[in-house]
Amino acid sequence: MSAAGMVAALTGRDDAGAASRIPSTPSPQPPGNPNWQELEKMLGPGSRLYLPKEPKFPSLAQPWNLRYEDRKPMGIVSCATAKDVKAALLWAQDNHMPLAARAGGHNYAGYSTTTGLLISVRPMSEVTALPGKRLRIAGGATNGDVAKAGAGKTNLYVPGGRCVGVGIAGLTLGGGLGFNDRKWGLTCDNLVETEVVLADGRIVRANGTDRPDLFWACRGGAGSNFGINTSFVYNAVDVSQTTATFFRLTFHPRDGVEVMKIVQEGLLARDHDNNLDIRIEFENPGTGRDNVNVAVLGQYLGDDSATRTKLGALLKMGPAEQSIEQLGFWAAQEKLSMVSEHETVASKSLVPAKWLPAETVKEIVEWTLRWEPHRAGNSGYVTLFAMGGKAGEPRPADTAFPHRGATFVIDVGTSWHPETKPEAVKHLLAQTRTIHGRLSKELNTSAAYVNFPDPDLTDWHTAYYGNNYSRLTQIKAEYDPHQVFRYDQGIPPRPSSGAE
Template sequence: MDRRVFLSAAALAPFAGAAPDWRALDKTLKGRLVRPGDATYATAKRVFNVAFDNASPRAVAYCATAADVAACVGFARRNGLVVHPRSGGHSYAGWSTGSGLIVDVSQLKAVKHTAGLATVGSGAKLIDVYSTLAKSGVSIPAGSCPTVGVAGLTLGGGIGVVSRRYGLTIDVLKSVSLVTADGKLITASANSHPDLFWALRGGGGGNFGIATSFTYQTHPIQDVTVFTMRWPWSQAFAVVKKWQKWAPGAPDALWSNLHLSQDPGRSVSITGLYLGSRSRCEALLKGFTAPTRTVRSMGYLQAMYFMAGCSTLASCHTGPRDRFSASSHFAYTEMSDSTIRALIAQVARPGRHTVLIDALRGAVGRVAPGATAFPHRNALFSLQYYAHFENASPWVRSARDSMTPRLGKHAYINYPDIGINDYKSQYYGSNAPRLAQVKKTYDPAGFFRHPQGV
């Protein structure tokens, strides 16, 4: 063990016999500290997935400033506590909570736009980012879940509804401000801490520090066209086969996803967004004949509400929590007929579950796999296995395991799955060794850790 590692490890150790002085931390914070026994503790410790309600953190720190985040990191380091960074609380694997100190950045939610750049607090919810930027006539490429925190979405890559035109969220990221393991607030960009900046673009949340703000290049917005097409289950094979040949190679302005669902009944649907007119969108869809088909033009922000499954900003914030299990794959080649049938058979099994398939390529595929930490640039599409309620986890595990020999060993870090043993190669591919080196440089003692750390 070299001297730096030894000193860092020593700094993590608690003072012998000393209990954490929570009152001292509370007095330090401009935000508030919630502890077991407090009236708001049961609510404060919640994350989006109901399955993690049994977690019992030592405390939840609602940080009002970047200095609050640094104070929490220093306190945890001195007292040998594990920290659980939390932005939106949507971590599929429950890494936003645990038995240590939750460092909640939801109060760092300011969204500002100046000269084509958006500076966004790490605790901002995605729908608020869309809504605020729309007032300036701009946006950033990102996802569809309205209450997901911008931090987790960005750090894992950021697959979204305009990615084929504008790239992943990380492809417009210009800088990240974060608190590192030594309690320092730094800014990583192409010109400052470039190796760390590379790692933060797809290396996943909770590995290198706690982000406090992001700066993105924005794009102008316009009216767009959204569409939905539905078929009976008997048409599932034909729809999947046709969609996978069409969607990844469509014009960049068109994004779509395909749902194979049993939730609760069986259904097949394609939903999408086109950055252009309704007439042009109709022309691009002419190869699909669907019993139910809706094509509508609307404002950009209204389209983001539509994709989120809500109709107003208020309703986007009030959706129910969920009890779920999930996993993922990337498809680098078109699925064979037998693979499509195998996938359909998995969805047809009893339960409440969906396979969500998102088209990639376009701008996503024009970035080299090693240019950022996100390695899946050459994939045609991603697949997410998502199941609710009882027996959700067994279905996800069985479905993914059965499809892995057919689709290969690739997975998305933003849909973390603790059942994946060789997770480094599946999440990061050939970028894993470089990520490990960045980790050694910025967090040599492994202060920031979770079960699938780099």
Template sequence: MGARAAAALRRGFRGQLITPGDPEYDAARTVWNGAIDRRPALIARCTGTPDVLLAVEVAREYGLPPTVRGGGHSIAGHAVCDGGLMIDLAPMRNVRVDSARRTAHAQPGATWAEVDRETQRYALATPGGLMSATGIAGTTLGGGFGWLSRAYGLTCDNLLEAELVTADGRVVTASAAQHPELFWGIRGGGGNFGVVTSLSYRLHPVGPQVLCGELYFPADRAPQVLRAVRGHLRGAPDQLFALCLLGIAPALPHLPADLPGTPVVRIAMCHVGRPERGRGAMAPLRALPGVLADTVQLRPYTAWQQMFDPGWGPGARNYWRAEYLATLDDRAIATLTGHLARITSPLSDIRLAFLGGAIARVGPDDTAYTHRSAPYLLSINSRWERPAEDAEHAGWASELWSAMRAFSSGGVYVNFLGQEGPGRVLEAYGPVKYRRLTALKDSYDPGNLFRVNQNIPPSS
């Protein structure tokens, strides 16, 4: 079937087709998470919307489940499946900025590094992910949060319109004015409704330099540090975003020589706005006792966006669990710090994002993204190199997640969701929104062609 599909694609496809046995095949099927090892029947590297249209048509006609690769960074590895047709959008990565209108128009193969590079030429940006190597399309479709989100909202809140190829071969533009229900659904509902071929974003004044950096504390200070950040962020300006990380200190040139390899708690901070106001907003945290290293300084925004990239490159094996938290009381803090003491890999960490601000001010029903009122997002990121250690490291993450469910607000961020089953997809949206998304699926993909994702199946 894959050979027949390839022959059909070759009749009009302008991009590159890769099949098993081709020299490029193994590299082309590889995604960021090294624990994913799947073999598609065909890989179609698209050059534009006509290629995507043809790929969707061939997948439908020949019964090959299509997968969509943008940045390939999904923890679940949904960019690839066994025996499917990978629609690879990586060649489609053009970014165009309209500085007068403060908008950016980007193709879905672009990463945040590429978008930031172009928008920062004009000291503009839109909220992206926490790492520059992440693809923009997956980030946006699942919601998207990062260093700018308390100030300017989620990535999907700044989406102005998107072009999609639907399951029945139409090219539609979704915006507030066109296909508004589809526009609602793609802002958080993932890739369930079509293949996005372009995205337009609202931009905001950012940089080109921002006050940002990390504070490092010994692990035994973690309870005091987490309580301090919890209290401070309740009254901090929206321009300040903070993320706490519990793990093993990395080996970085700007850290003291004796710090790498030791358990630490870190506060990563970024302030969007005037540096003097940022210094004031960060001062109480920088004054906490026990600081081992303080790397806060003015940096280019593009440099800060890349600070977490080196420790999270492709190839390692990854297993994540995540949960929105309703509370961060002393019991929750004790649970987190207790599991830090039992961390199984120096590459793993526990991350706690402090939300609120502009994220929470968007109406709860305005987008498919849910859980806007949750004050904290916990992500437990286990990461290791050797397959023989899979059970050990995944077990550590699962054990901590189970223990933290007692503090949950009742949901999960879909972009941090692994292969956890339909019940967890329901938790990502809640029953009311899930029913609305199901109705949308009935309208745009009643045959569930796009099912290799955090799937919302049609009702029939």
């Protein structure tokens, strides 16, 4: 570890509490005797209440990030209709019980956990083609459900994320990055309408003309702030004739600076038709320096030969490994996708508005090489998701997602084996803070992506939402003035006439 890293490890904030599995949200304690029978009676066919004694309860309660798995709900209601979401929402309020909504359960910071009633919309997973190349996607569908429907049936595509288990709800409400956002925009940019169950139980539609303020907030204002979204309608693209070429090239870390120079100056800055999308991964897998590499992963919407020409400068460098494969559109998405089982993770993000200078890339390379895992199964990473193209076209205030001038979204983090000792976890977190702090300074930004939430971020209001924060608080005041939806970094209500 570098000297500066050691200083940060010794002097950084003590995250030992966060080291293992400590609930960070002091949710109000629920009352002693909730009337579960009443809730059960209200539910229609297909919906179900699960209480802790049931065999399925532990797996349904578990969030993706095991760091938050000790925050257990008192009950889980698995909803098959918006009507049942409404029943659960009103019942929780009548019984003075805290609540959280869950779709895919992949929130990094455990914001879909609660000590009260967990309202899962996961049974609602239908994907339906509508006239005019539109898709209606139910609120509990995942990236995997959407891809399956597209590849098997509709041939219609909405830009989504990489992980098959991520919910389309959480993804859309916070923005939605993927391997097609430079071509067709973020997931939220393609949204044309959503159905929302509001805190007072009304089931409403929000689109460009009906409740446009709520519609605006649902495109980047993050999950569980304004209601529970039970369906989404998107403009989609017919990809039946689209060819995509998958590529993954890996390089020795000493080549990282040159790789980034080519990616930034030679590829992204010149990709005027936005057919190229790229993710650069600097990862230390915790199995020794020899296994550290820099991976360039992505897709070109064109054939094999056009892709090889495009990537010529990288190929000339002689990648340690290379895989380039021309595929049909859906096969390429499958190749790019990943299945991620439960993990124990802490992540921080940055959204710079400029390219990374060579010196900064050098720091990332050195950090990756020196990163200390403490035990097998732990890893440290810096991943850069290319932005720009169509995702950069809207103005920052057009949707609640503000980062329209971004070059990359950078995800900095660590994943560790649950048995890692607390002292070691403390050091893993300190290493992440060190590189995050340096990148923030050198790239002159503290902007962050709300879908990679960081519970340690204090200035999250501006970091996630920029100048859109104030409007979001006004919309919150209109739709959830009593903060029925509440979590650590939840948007608070502030009437429009109120002072800053």
